[in-house]
Structure formats: C-alpha cells, structure tokens
Amino acid sequence: MSASRCYLAPMWLTSLAVQGLSALPDASMAHLERVVVRDDSPTELGAWVTALDLLFASLDVRRLRSLLLDLGFAEAPSELEVSGEPLPEQASWPHPDAARALLHPDADRTIRLRATFALDPPQFRTLREEAARRPDLVAGLSGGSTLELQIGWRFASAFRAVQIGLVGAAVGGERIPVGSADRPAWLVPFLADMAHRFRRVGVPGSHRPTRAARLWLAAATSPDPARTAAHRRLAAALAAPPFGLDDPRPVRWNDGRPEVVVGPQGRPVAWEGPVAVAAVHLAVGVYLLDAEILWVTSPGVLARDPAAVRGWLAAEAESAGSRLEQVFLVGGGRIGRGRTRAGRAGGA
Numbered sequence: 001m002s003a004s005r006c007y008l009a010p011m012w013l014t015s016l017a018v019q020g021l022s023a024l025p026d027a028s029m030a031h032l033e034r035v036v037v038r039d040d041s042p043t044e045l046g047a048w049v050t051a052l053d054l055l056f057a058s059l060d061v062r063r064l065r066s067l068l069l070d071l072g073f074a075e076a077p078s079e080l081e082v083s084g085e086p087l088p089e090q091a092s093w094p095h096p097d098a099a100r101a102l103l104h105p106d107a108d109r110t111i112r113l114r115a116t117f118a119l120d121p122p123q124f125r126t127l128r129e130e131a132a133r134r135p136d137l138v139a140g141l142s143g144g145s146t147l148e149l150q151i152g153w154r155f156a157s158a159f160r161a162v163q164i165g166l167v168g169a170a171v172g173g174e175r176i177p178v179g180s181a182d183r184p185a186w187l188v189p190f191l192a193d194m195a196h197r198f199r200r201v202g203v204p205g206s207h208r209p210t211r212a213a214r215l216w217l218a219a220a221t222s223p224d225p226a227r228t229a230a231h232r233r234l235a236a237a238l239a240a241p242p243f244g245l246d247d248p249r250p251v252r253w254n255d256g257r258p259e260v261v262v263g264p265q266g267r268p269v270a271w272e273g274p275v276a277v278a279a280v281h282l283a284v285g286v287y288l289l290d291a292e293i294l295w296v297t298s299p300g301v302l303a304r305d306p307a308a309v310r311g312w313l314a315a316e317a318e319s320a321g322s323r324l325e326q327v328f329l330v331g332g333g334r335i336g337r338g339r340t341r342a343g344r345a346g347g348a
Contacts, residue, residue, distance in 0.1 A: 011197075011292050012317075012326035014146065016051065017114040020107035020153075023047035034317040035310055037329045045330045049295055050102075052198055055113050057088070058151045058164050060195030064088045072098040086192040088164050096159035103155065111153040114168075119145040134186060141172055148173075149191075166191070200295035201285035203302065205274025212284040213258035217250035219288055227288075234287040242308035243279040245269070278302050282309075286316055292325040299329045 017028035024047040029036075038045065050071070057064040061082050073093040074080045082091045093099075103109060131137035150168030155161070169176040169187065177183045219231040238248040246263045253259035253268070260269040260280050269276050278301040285294055302309045313327045 012118050013115060013293060014118050015114075015116040016048075016055070018047075018051040018112070020104055020111035021047050021051060022102060022104045024051065025104040025106065032326070034325065035314045035327050035329065037310070038331075040330070042331065045297075049200060049297075049330070051113060052200075052293075052295065054111065054153065055115055055149075055151060056195050056198045058113075058153070058166070059087060059191050061085065061088050063195050064091060064164070068093065068098075071102065084164075087166070087188060090161065090163055092161040094160065099155050099159035099162070103159075109155040109157065109159075113149075113151045113153075115149050115151075117147045117149075119147060130186065134184060137171060137184075137186075145172065147171055196290070197292040198295070199285070199289045199291035199293075200297065201281060201289065202297040203278040203281040203285075203299055205276075205278040205281075205301040207277070208268065208270045209260055209277055209280045209284075210258065212280050213250055213260045215284055215288045216260065216280075217252070217258040220250050230287045234283050237287070237312075238279060238283050242305045242312055243276075243283070245272070245276060245279065248280070274301050275304055286313070286324055286327075290323060292323055293328075294324060294326070295328045295330065298331050300331070 012032075012034065014032050015028065015030045016032070018024050019026050023043045027044075029048070038048070040048065053067050053070075057067040061084060065077065065080055065082055068074060068080055068082075068091060069077065074095075079094050080091065081093075083089055103111065128137075128141055131141055148168070148170040149166065152163075152165055152167045154163045154165075166178045169178050176187060178187070216231065216234060219227040219234070222228060222231075235248055237243070238245045248260060248262050248269065251259055251261050251266065253261075261267055262269050262272060262276070269280055278299075282296060282299070282302065285291070285296065299309070310329070313329075316322050316324050317326055
C-alpha cells in the first residue's frame, strides 16, 4: 500500500452525535446498523445530513470548500478562504447569514460532532500489523475494533470565520493524542483518506435520470477494469430482483445525450415509470459513486417491494466484493422496518 494511503479505513458509522445545529441542538443516533431507515421530519433529516457533511468536510479542504458553497456561506469560490493541509484548520467568508442560520442561538458559536466507526475484521488485522511498529495502537486495539472522532467548529463572533479541529480521537476506547506536537504519524493520512467515503444521492422517480445515465455511460466505456466491472454489476443488479428491468443499459440518445434504456427496442427508462427511474438512481449511487457510507434521499418511491429493496441494500453493504458498507434511507416514505430515532446526546 502506498505511503499516501491510510493503513486502515473505518468503514461504517455505529453512532453519531451533534450539538449546536439550529435544527438539532443536542441529538444523537446510536446502535446504527448497515441499513438505517429514518422517518424524522424533513427539517431534522436535513440537519442530520448536514452533520454528516460537516463531519467529512472537516477532513478535506476541497470538500470543505464545496460544502460551504452549498450551504450558502459564499456566492463564488473566490469569496472563500480556507487554510490547512491536508486537514482544514480555518475558513472565512464575506457574509454572516449562513453561519447564523446554521447555529443554534444557545450553541456558544460552536458545533460539536462525535462519531464512532466500526472497523471490519480484515482492516482491523491490517491495523494490528501496523501496531507492531506503532506502540500507541496496541492498547486501543485490545479494546475493540472501533474508531471515535470528536470534531469542533468554533465560529468567530462576527460569523464570518470558523476554526475547525480534531479535539479527540480514540481507537477501541483508548485515547490517541491529536495535538500537532504529539499525535502519531499515522493519524493524519488515516483521517484524510476517510474524507470521500461518504456520499449522498437522491432517488427521484419523476424525471429522466440524466446524471445517472452520464455516470453509467462513462463507466461502461471506461478502459479502467474496475469501472467496467462496476458497470456490469450495475446492469446485472437492475435486471434482477427486486428491480427486474429488461436489459437496462446506457446509450447516447440521438447520438448525443446520455440515456438509460430498456428492452429490445431501447425505450427510455423514464417511460417505464417512477419506480424504474428511482431504481436507476439508487443502483448508480451504490455502484458508481465509490461511497462506503451512502445517504439515500426519498426512497419511498421504491416502496413497491420495500423489504426486498432493503434486503438487497443490506446484502450489498455486507458483500465482501462491495465497496458499500452502510446505507441511510431517509424521507419519501418508509421502505422497511429498523428505523433508528434520534436520542438526546449527553455531549459531543
């Protein structure tokens, strides 16, 4: 494994706590499984996905820039100043409105995040081998295969700047130093490698899946064997239960625009109805976004056979050959049991 890659990646969330968001001033999710179905209010769901975005943006400068733009902190990239490498440390912007809207008035201008990740057995063995060269890992590994991170976002009084920092870390319950002077050399590349493992996707069924078609066509025509394999798995999954589409495939419609078609006559998948379109969005998210933790919005359109869809996602998350490790299904109607409600957090 190259030196630029971390030695181990925590693959799925077992708990998440947040303090300070305007819509979630003090809340937590615990005992999370591979497929998490939530039926919170739209406001709460929006806050939970923002909390996850904040968590992973704290580990990558480019992701932080993108998130601040998406949240309306600035109107253009040139209005943002971000420092820190590879982990972000500070950011500033010209207007205070977005920061004020994000923060709860009693939050003392601080958002606190605490996340616990489960490490799967093969990766745990890899880190155990690393512990032979890094004694700081030995005690933590004896406590279990978990990684806990605590991250703080401290906003300036004018709400035009923020300091971002890792304020706590633990492996198996054993604290790891996080200060720049004494943190272990493995920690920063470990965290930087985590930044892009969370993605989110919507599964609307009311319009043509243009972006999904573009991603699928690029994979189908890529010289990269991994992308070709993902394309084949995607096509096979959509053709099999619980979706059952007739020979789904990406094409260039009218010799130009990417389109997903089905059947021997090449009918656009949108002609098959909202369930078929939603299935394409979901499967493309699973196979082509390279996500290990995937947030899926509005899965209710797939409720024709909710138990089968949930079972398929669970099988993908637990498959040894799949990159996917965990799926959050939120909004748009419930598609199965097993939802996990927010509880009150004692503190992040």
